[in-house]
Amino acid sequence: MATAAGAQELLYQPGEDPRFNWQSYEDFAATHDLQGQSVTISGPWTAEDEVTFRRTFEYFEAATGARVDYAGSDSFEQQIVIDVNSGSPPDIAVFPQPGLARQLAGQGRLTPLADDTADWLRENYAAGDSWVKLVTFAGPDGQEAVYGFPYKIDVKSLVFYSPENFKALGYEIPRTMEALKALTERMADDGVTPWCIALGSGSATGWPATDWVEDLMLRTQPPEVYDQWVAHEIPFDDPRVVEAVNEFGWFAKTDRFVDGGAGGVGWIDHRDSPQGLFSIPPRCMMMHQASFIGSFFPTGTEFGADVDFFYMPPFETKDLGDPVLGAGTTFTIAHDTPVAEAFLEFLRTPIAHEIWMSQTGFLTPLTTANLDAYGDPTLRGMGEILVNATTFRFDASDLMPGAIGAGAFWTAMVDFVAGQSAEDATGTIEATWEALGR
């Protein structure tokens, strides 16, 4: 594909829209000529995400003249293992969570990224150290290196609320966890229910509780403890984990704090739960959820007017900065070619972020990207949380072994909400984890 022909199909003409950093595009184009070459990428994005990704990498094609062959799969994690083991890996593999990438790096299936990647992440990503840690894996020889490039991030530390209800009752957005707890009590005293907490999710019932506990872990303990917890270097029933679980219990196990009472928390489906914010009279004032929950809001819900969100605040007394819990995809090189390396370099340019920011479903911690590029105020609000983060941690339950993160952890949280003590609940998880692989 000729550069000129490609340019005509682009989402925005280079140089046209002042929101975008066209300079970074021009600079990249000037230094990379890969005419006639191509790169294969396989990743987890299908449907709308695939379209928005294509619209983004078309700029790489236009800038370099190289062709990108993207293959998206709903079962990417099975597919990539098969492809790699059969000796036909894609040039670039995009992992939905870093666990599997770490495993493949350890088997020598991935190529370490350019040496300066760690420095670049520290300098240009908010909470850069967190990102470097997330994508630093041990190679087959035990040598640690940066193998991944985090790109396209989700934020989970969000509390949704109705601005109208807050205004009518005179509530203000709490900036500290102490204030959030005081607000919770004040709401209950005012006779309204503060929270919608719902763990129901069919055969995955219990998972919404893990986000709560993870967020509270990051707010009661330094990130190092969180990392030890994830890596099972401290037992799951460590007093520090128990404390975080009990913090969650303070919200979820107090009848007057939750819609449906403590007994309803375990049963109510998390997809029905948002309705509580919108019913008249409202059945709850706040809901802690990840950004995806927007798709379960009633049709016609207007962000900013009918519903808004605030950052789940940290404890003022703990001095742990502004931690953010989230998830996100990681780009890795499975088959080293000059084009693959060029593509990874392209991901460092602000334009590679801004183009996707202007579409849907994309957040970035890149501080040099222009926040004005976000397509809608909701994304921008979440993006701001990400850029202001001092610590970022990946969803712990996604990083733990499946038997824990997608099994024992869920079940124990359901039992905890149903009345079990935090010690007993975490003790059960610890027993399962200890017995793993034995």
Added chain:
Amino acid sequence: MTQILFALLTIVIGVGGCLAYFYLANMVLDRVLPPRRGRPENLRRSSRIRPWIFLAPAIVLLGVYLVYPLFASVWLSLSRDGEFTGLANYIWMVQDPKFRESLFNNVLWLIFVPTLSTLVGLVAAQLTDSIKWGTIAKSLIFMPMAISFVGAAVIWKFIYEFRAGDQTQIGLLNAVVTSLGGEPQAWLTLPIVNTFFLMIIMVWMQAGFAMVLLSAALRGIPDETIEAAILDGASPWKVFWRIQVPQIYGTIAVVWTTITIMVLKIFDIVFAITNGQWGTQVLANLMYDWSFRAGDFNRGATIAIVIMVAVLPIMIWNIRNAQKEED
């Protein structure tokens, strides 16, 4: 549209392939050993080979899909990462509280579901036989049989559904409870009781099956014995329990054991409604959790072996009983 096309194509290839196999195999056999006059041994030989040719596909399929997995599961349960570990998986299993919970629940299922289904089926069979609109009642009772387990689970989940506070209860049970002035409950989160709520679904589905078989058996009882009992002054109650039931004992045993086997494998209902949360875990669901959620096929296989060992004696007994029935 393409799916329908593929489905049709599959049916054509499948059925056609079967027919072609039998036709061609038969033809080849007749060619190789022609049943001609003067060659009597050919007829003997070919009739000895023919059953095996017809059985071959079934034997191969059984081997591939039943015998091989059986041995593979036994090996998986005795190993970890391809290395023999002896009984380590079994030792883990008996120490695992979730396994014990599942075992206890399976025993509960085992005691109540076959008994209740058979009882309800038996009573329904007797009552529907003696009333005019019996056939309609029978089809109504039998209909749940046509629903898949997951479908039934979804229906019943709505019956037990719970809505917070003073919202309209969309669950039938809570609607009844609240209209009588009671407090709505999240029924399926109440330990022990919730297992019974799940069992009712299975009884609802299996009672129809029991009824149909038992009803046929009841009709098979010679009228003379019943008439004689009535003439001797036996009450209908006594006639039913003392005269009719003992005569269909064999059928009751078959029905009871068939449902028992199904109950031992119970999975779908639990999976779709509670996924074993709130203390409702059962063996098959635990096996699924370990195999596919935790990705630990060794432990999954260990639990599978337990289920198989539990089902085996009942299955043998069931087949024996069924054969006796036929004789």
